[in-house]
Amino acid sequence: MLHDYWMYRGDDDFIRDKLNGARDILKFFSGYQGSDGSLKNTPYWTFVDWANGKDWSVGSPPKGADGGSAILDLQLLWAYQWAGEMxxxxxxxxxxxxxxxKAEQLKQVIRRKYWSASRRLFADTEEKTLFSQHANSLAILTGLVASADLAKAGQRLLTDSTLTQCSIYFKYYLHQALTKAGLGDGYMDWLGIWRKDMAMGLTTWAEDSNVEYTRSDCHAWSSSPNIEFFRTVLGIDSDAPGFKKIKIEPHLGKLTNAAGEIPHPRGKVGVRYRLDQGKWRISISLPAGTTGRLVWKGKDYELKAGDQLVAL
Structure with missing residues (x-):
């Protein structure tokens, strides 16, 4: 949350004031790291997701005979990466x-303990008998999957039904991983559970994928499309702390006409895409005092503050 706030809002004094709290949290978890850096027998409720996979217990992921969990190690790795940046x-x-x-140590131990060469996936425990979308999404997001292997890893996440599946909540991370793997044009096809909610007459998103038995019919953690329509589909994202640089990398899929705008610390960012006689007409508006780049089919195009038109 602190890293998100830093990237999208800035407010350096606020971030500095909270770094002591982040240090204390990481110090707590460091007390459960073994000499190799891997977490062992992390206490309390280690909630990750309302997943229904084998050996998941009340939202907590499987632990191996050594008390370790790939998913918890990957979460800690990501936390070290974010904290190190700040x-x-x-x-x-x-x-x-x-x-x-500590992040580099964890990268090495995660590869050694959990990578299955036969499955080409990261396992949930050292025994390498259980596999999940969760662990492999986090492996992509933390940089453990090489660029050349991203597309195949993403396809496995989409098609391997033997993996423990993410619930509506953890799809937030799954969809980010799939997009990083180059599959973001499929985003509009990944919204089945949200369409199911709507078909049931819900006007807010339910807490759990199993909506017939869910505990809450209005749960913020299920609302990831609220950002991904803008960040993934329209492609608007922060490219530097404080949103001082802006990246526009749309994943329009089958859409041929799409537009929207989002708040920015200096105003608004607006985009419009329209396919006209085989050419894309792209309108982009950036706030004063910012710069940006449009990423289109692997190429970067420089953007400046103000309104601009691009034809591709």
Whole structure:
């Protein structure tokens, strides 16, 4: 949450004030890391998702005989990566170095403990008998999957029905991973559970995929399309802390006419895409004091503040 706020809003003084709290959280978890960096027997309710896979218990992922969990190790890795970025820009060099070191150690142990060469997937535990969309989504998002392997890894996430499936909540991370794997043009096809909610007459999103027995019919954690229509489909995202740089990388799929705008610390970012006689007419508006780039079919096009038209 702190890293998101830093990227989309800035407010450096607020972030600096909260870094001590982030350090305390990471110090707590470091107490459960073994000498190799892997977490062991993490206490309390280690909730990850309302998944229905084998050995998942009340939302907590499977743990191996050694008390370890790939998903928990991957979450900690991501936390070290985020904290290291913020410490490097706003905090103390000591913590930036420490978190970088711990992240690199975790990368090595996760590859060693959980990678299955036969399945070409990361397992949930060291025994390599259980596999999930969760672990492999996080592996993509934390940079453990090489660029050359991203597309195939994403396809496995989409098509391998033996993987423990994400519920509506964790699809937030699954969809980010699929987009990073180059499959973002399929986003509008991934919304089956939301369409199911609508077909049942719900006007807010339910907490769990199993909507017949869900606990809450109005749950914010199920509302990821609220951002992904803008971030994934329209492609508007922060490209630097404080949203000072803006990346526009749309994933329109079958859409031929789409538009929208989002708030920005300096105003609004607006885009419009229209396919006209085989050419895309793209209108982009960036706030004053910002710069940006349009990413279109693997090529970057420089953007400036103000209104601009691009034909491709």
């Amino acid at each position: 410490e490097g820009r706003l905090g103390l060099p000591y913590f930036a170095g420490l978190y970088h070191q």
